[in-house]
Amino acid sequence: MPATLIDGSALALQIRGGVAERAAALTARGRTPGLAVILVGDDPASHVYVRNKVKACEAAGIRSVLERYPAELTEAALLERVAALNADATIHGILVQLPLPRHIDAKKVIEAIDASKDVDGYSVLSAGELMAGLPGFRPCTPYGCMKLIESTGVALRGKHAVVIGRSNTVGKPMGLLLLQADATVTICHSATADLAVHTRQADVVVAAVGRRNTLTADMVKPGAIVIDVGMNRVPDGEPNAGKLCGDVDFDGVREVAGWITPVPGGVGPMTIAMLLVNTVESAERSA
Numbered sequence: 001m002p003a004t005l006i007d008g009s010a011l012a013l014q015i016r017g018g019v020a021e022r023a024a025a026l027t028a029r030g031r032t033p034g035l036a037v038i039l040v041g042d043d044p045a046s047h048v049y050v051r052n053k054v055k056a057c058e059a060a061g062i063r064s065v066l067e068r069y070p071a072e073l074t075e076a077a078l079l080e081r082v083a084a085l086n087a088d089a090t091i092h093g094i095l096v097q098l099p100l101p102r103h104i105d106a107k108k109v110i111e112a113i114d115a116s117k118d119v120d121g122y123s124v125l126s127a128g129e130l131m132a133g134l135p136g137f138r139p140c141t142p143y144g145c146m147k148l149i150e151s152t153g154v155a156l157r158g159k160h161a162v163v164i165g166r167s168n169t170v171g172k173p174m175g176l177l178l179l180q181a182d183a184t185v186t187i188c189h190s191a192t193a194d195l196a197v198h199t200r201q202a203d204v205v206v207a208a209v210g211r212r213n214t215l216t217a218d219m220v221k222p223g224a225i226v227i228d229v230g231m232n233r234v235p236d237g238e239p240n241a242g243k244l245c246g247d248v249d250f251d252g253v254r255e256v257a258g259w260i261t262p263v264p265g266g267v268g269p270m271t272i273a274m275l276l277v278n279t280v281e282s283a284e285r286s287a
């Protein structure tokens, strides 16, 4: 029997409904949650993501302030804007859309965001809080992946989870969140000698490498939960050229796995939903 599809779009809508209720309660007390979104440059994908974030805020009753700057914006000018937003009591979350132009040090900018407004959960402090199991903002993509896994009803305690990818924004925090849920965690990466040896033992696989067809049917344990974080395009000259695809060979893996997320409609919408959750949480903390 083919895998059950985990519908990230539907789950995201449900979560955003809960956020709307919390935002309305705050607004009733004169504390409308506010999110500042900073977009630098003209990366077309970033423009789409930011537009979707602003729309999602509107629908949930979160006030969003979009600041768009040309690619030539200096690092100093960006840091000045972040400092001003840090000091603005009506703003509860600050998000700097990544990637930034090369001449801007993204780490420096992220560290300039006040920890209480780091709703992307990308700062060193947020990473430390996650590591220590302290309350704090969880990075939106891995946080969304956890909700997708939870939605299957499978308890993670004692399960073997394999994360493919070790980025600071997805792979590493994903590993920590799975560990916190009492899974036994293996993180695989570009230097892993035999990826399939690990993935074949996994009850849960999270693929977050940014390379399509990284996970194929022969690498998956029957019944496993497969979460696809990848966001790639099918190259020219191949069937479905230009189409969005993940890191997982969806058609093959769905015949073996127990649950699987699609791309699009899986992790992507959950990233935005969890940004709203973090923003409303930040507003509640400051109320």
Ligand SMILES: Nc1nc2c(c(=O)[nH]1)N[C@@H](CN(C=O)c1ccc(C(=O)N[C@@H](CCC(=O)O)C(=O)O)cc1)CN2
Residues within 6 Å of the ligand: 048, 049, 050, 095, 096, 097, 098, 099, 120, 140, 141, 231, 244, 263, 264, 265, 266, 267, 268, 269, 270, 271, 272
């Ligand atoms: N400051 C941040 N920058 C970036 C983040 C982030 O969480 N914070 N993540 C990614 C991009 N991203 C959010 O910003 C993001 C990517 C994709 C989606 C999404 O919903 N994708 C759709 C498909 C969209 C399409 O058709 O192109 C889907 O998967 O269904 C949402 C958010 C990098 N930068």
